[in-house]
Amino acid sequence: MATMKNELNIKTTAFAVATTSALIYGACVVLLRLFGLTAISFFAKMFHGIDITKMAVINVSWGDALVGFMEIVVAAFLVGAVFAKIYNVFAKRE
Numbered sequence: 001m002a003t004m005k006n007e008l009n010i011k012t013t014a015f016a017v018a019t020t021s022a023l024i025y026g027a028c029v030v031l032l033r034l035f036g037l038t039a040i041s042f043f044a045k046m047f048h049g050i051d052i053t054k055m056a057v058i059n060v061s062w063g064d065a066l067v068g069f070m071e072i073v074v075a076a077f078l079v080g081a082v083f084a085k086i087y088n089v090f091a092k093r094e
Contacts, residue, residue: 006091007088007091007092008084008087008088008091009084010081010084010085010088011081012084013080013081013083013084013087014077014078014080014081014084015077015080016080017076017077017079017080017083018073018074018076018077018080020076021072021073021075021076022069022072022073022076025068025069025072025073026069028043029060029065029068029069032058032060033060036058037053037058040052040053040056040058041053
């Protein structure tokens, strides 16, 4: 559906962002289930001084993880679609 050389396909971009987010979320769930506090300590270093250990839940059920997975995928799809649309608006101005 790209009509301009620099235009992003909105649907393709949305699916790419959603898939990337799904992979990252899935890896995070697996690491958390396998390594618990060690995984939380590892991820806490990415947040530059925010102590996520005080808000982290170690024993996330598989049901809660699945709901979170679906929420992340839907949210990421919407973010990807909005990103592509905004990108295309700016690409047309060049």
